Amino acid sequence: MLDALPIILEPSGKAKRYARSTRVWHWLNLLIICGSLGTVLVNSLLFDHAQRTFVRSELANAGANVSDKQAAAVLHGLEDQVWAFHIYFGYALTVLFLFRLIAEFFLxxxxxxxxxxxxxxxxxxxxxxxxxxxxxxxxxxxxxxxxxxxxxxxxxxxxxxxxxxxxxxxxxxxxxxxxxxxxxxxxxxxxxxxxxxxxxxxxxxxxxxxxxxxxxxxxx
The missing domain is CATH 1.10.287 (Helix Hairpins)
Incomplete structure (x- = not known):
């Protein structure tokens, strides 16, 4: 895999101000960080503990009578699903960081x-x-x-x-x-x-x- 890195990382043709590897890393890093911040924002706004009353009200309107503890369990489950995406974004950020470190040696x-x-x-x-x-x-x-x-x-x-x-x-x-x-x-x-x-x-x-x-x- 490392043998292929110079082909992937080195800019082709005329010398460029920014290498291809730097440009790819820059934009992918921006997308990953924005996605990670987005998961934090979703959990902070939508799945805060203050939303228990809203969940209970909506379930009651649908014909289900749940306790405050049960509503909290629903919120916690939804929050965990969003955090799972946050973790995946974290793995991607780690891979990109390692890529940037390796790419530096080929610039x-x-x-x-x-x-x-x-x-x-x-x-x-x-x-x-x-x-x-x-x-x-x-x-x-x-x-x-x-x-x-x-x-x-x-x-x-x-x-x-x-x-x-x-x-x-x-x-x-x-x-x-x-x-x-x-x-x-x-x-x-x-x-x-x-x-x-x-x-x-x-x-x-x-x-x-x-x-x-x-x-x-x-x-x-």
Whole structure:
């Protein structure tokens, strides 16, 4: 399988600003994260414990008389089904994260994140050339590293929660992991919003065509 990676990951023809592997990962990652956040939103809005009265009322209108405990069991069952999809999205996110790590080794030096970060650092602190541009590049690549670190936390904590019965961790530890997992999700959401705002500003100023470049690759 690894022998086929250069064929899959390397851009064909003329050199591109963004490699095919980076573009595929970018858009699939966006879809998976949105899907994962969607499951959280559905459970928070539709299957909250406050909906017990609504469930009892609807079942009563249908001719069924159920208790508050039975209504809670219905909600809990629906919530578990949605969480099952959340877990599948988590598995997909883990696979994509591993794909991104492997793909990095097959990119050219101009497209890898650490060489880019090193060049921006040298331009800003050592050579002092184009300091404004270098500072912007240094900030952007630094935020990307933070984003990758958050993805790592999300995947690791998510896997621990998905396999909590196998890990044998205590209930209190799993609760802390769940809280940290949820907090990381909000940080990732914040990064996505910041990223979208940055792209909009860049498109309106001096980096027009960023979105189309992330779709088609752009010229290096």
């Amino acid at each position: 050219s030096a101009e497209q890898r994140i650490f060489p880019k970060l090193k060049r921006a650092y040298q331009n800003f602190w050592v050579l002092k050339k184009y300091r404004i541009t270098a500072r912007h590049e240094l900030l952007v690549k630094g935020l990307y590293l933070v984003f990758y670190f958050l993805l790592l936390i999300m995947t690791l904590t998510g896997l621990l929660l998905a396999f909590q019965e196998q890990t044998g961790l205590s209930k209190d530890v799993n609760h802390s992991i769940k809280e940290f997992h949820g907090f990381s999700m909000y940080l990732i959401l914040g990064f996505i919003l910041l990223h979208i705002a940055g792209v909009i500003l860049a498109e309106r100023k001096d980096e027009k065509g960023m979105v189309s470049d992330m779709i088609g690759g752009g010229d290096a």
